[in-house]
Amino acid sequence: MYTTEFEKQKKLVSTEDPEKLAAFEARVAADEFIEPKDWMPEAYRRTLTRQISQHAHSEIVGMLPEGNWISRAPSLRRKAILLAKVQDEAGHGLYLYSAAETLGTSRQEMIEALHSGKAKYSTIFNYPTLTWADIGAVGWLVDGAAIMNQVPLQRTSYGPYARAMVRVCKEESFHQRQGYEIMMVMCAGTADQKRMAQDALNRWWWPSLMMFGPSDAESVNSAQSAQWRIKLFSNDELRQRMVDQTVPQAEFLGLTVPDPDLKFNTDTGHYEFGAIDWSEFTNVLKGNGPCNKERLKTRVKAWDDGAWFREALVAYADKKAARAAA
Amino acid sequence: MSKEWPLWEVFIRSQHGLAHKHVGSLHAPDAEMAVNNARDVYTRRNEGVSIWVVRAVDIVASSPADKGMLFEPANSKVYRHPTFFPMPEEVKNL
Numbered sequence: 001m002y003t004t005e006f007e008k009q010k011k012l013v014s015t016e017d018p019e020k021l022a023a024f025e026a027r028v029a030a031d032e033f034i035e036p037k038d039w040m041p042e043a044y045r046r047t048l049t050r051q052i053s054q055h056a057h058s059e060i061v062g063m064l065p066e067g068n069w070i071s072r073a074p075s076l077r078r079k080a081i082l083l084a085k086v087q088d089e090a091g092h093g094l095y096l097y098s099a100a101e102t103l104g105t106s107r108q109e110m111i112e113a114l115h116s117g118k119a120k121y122s123t124i125f126n127y128p129t130l131t132w133a134d135i136g137a138v139g140w141l142v143d144g145a146a147i148m149n150q151v152p153l154q155r156t157s158y159g160p161y162a163r164a165m166v167r168v169c170k171e172e173s174f175h176q177r178q179g180y181e182i183m184m185v186m187c188a189g190t191a192d193q194k195r196m197a198q199d200a201l202n203r204w205w206w207p208s209l210m211m212f213g214p215s216d217a218e219s220v221n222s223a224q225s226a227q228w229r230i231k232l233f234s235n236d237e238l239r240q241r242m243v244d245q246t247v248p249q250a251e252f253l254g255l256t257v258p259d260p261d262l263k264f265n266t267d268t269g270h271y272e273f274g275a276i277d278w279s280e281f282t283n284v285l286k287g288n289g290p291c292n293k294e295r296l297k298t299r300v301k302a303w304d305d306g307a308w309f310r311e312a313l314v315a316y317a318d319k320k321a322a323r324a325a326a
Numbered sequence: 327m328s329k330e331w332p333l334w335e336v337f338i339r340s341q342h343g344l345a346h347k348h349v350g351s352l353h354a355p356d357a358e359m360a361v362n363n364a365r366d367v368y369t370r371r372n373e374g375v376s377i378w379v380v381r382a383v384d385i386v387a388s389s390p391a392d393k394g395m396l397f398e399p400a401n402s403k404v405y406r407h408p409t410f411f412p413m414p415e416e417v418k419n420l
Contacts, residue, residue, distance in 0.1 A: 035390070038390050039390075087366075087370065088370065091367050091370065094352060094367050095350060095367075098350055098351045101333070106330060163350075164350070167349075167350075170371075171371070310355075313359060314355045317355040321356075
């Protein structure tokens, strides 16, 4: 979801103490939570560090497509709401970085990995927000997909990650509702506004479904992650839920989901949907999406431009400490 | 950033009469900024009426390996719980 699973994982040659490993796996199987100082297999630590830090990076980079519209929101009400939402995303990034740090990787290392392009973030944030309707579509679909993924993660086996997810989930449903409300208003507006809403749905639908990651058959880390309760539902299960939940919401808006193969199967009670163009996903993941370069450039610039301020805070703290010691 | 800001653990009192509870952690250069950042990161929705911040390095924690030694002795002392003492139905207010 907020992580990208196409990375090759080194073949797992377990060098772990089998007794410790068995005790660890029994705890996980008994739905216990693992805490930072508890023994854990190296592969568990590595997988979680990657997943949580990618999730954090996604929250941070995710501020950029929406931040793009703060100064151009159509009313003061919308502007205040969007500002609050983007601030929440920053908060979510911070909760997640803190959780990842408990596994032994420093904040600075994670930030450097993002800025150097070594670490990944969700492909969804490499698409542009072209019109105000995109802000509606992002809240409705992108945050909707994020919620679908994050709700089960509240029960994931690593305590700090699970607790961060509890906080995130409490805050996230406001994000989805504000997005859907934007869509409702636009769909009840002029023909042009409704056309904008449809255009936004057309562009965001497929990338949102891709957020759940490759199909189960292609997903490299799934079995181990499921056993360790890092992953509670498969990519395809979550994607199906997303489609089942979202199609009626689109119908309510009077919008058409851009999938000619979409149809409801009365026997299964689920929607069947068309094939996903995974070459697009792979391409965006490789850095060739519409905004990959711009997003990273903007992120690094914000960090570099803030350096003098961070340094000043440290200088001030050092001066105060020196005076107190004198 | 030449040096990494220290890690602070954040505790929030959600309402008067309740204890401060650990909610998470953050980085800040000093205590004042830690409180300011905690306000922004952990109380955006009226979660608290008071904030404590403590440098993470100053917290002394028990080790998971000592769990048995520390907590097992309490397991055998079930008589510390009132349910250990069954009371007759007809006796009230006990």
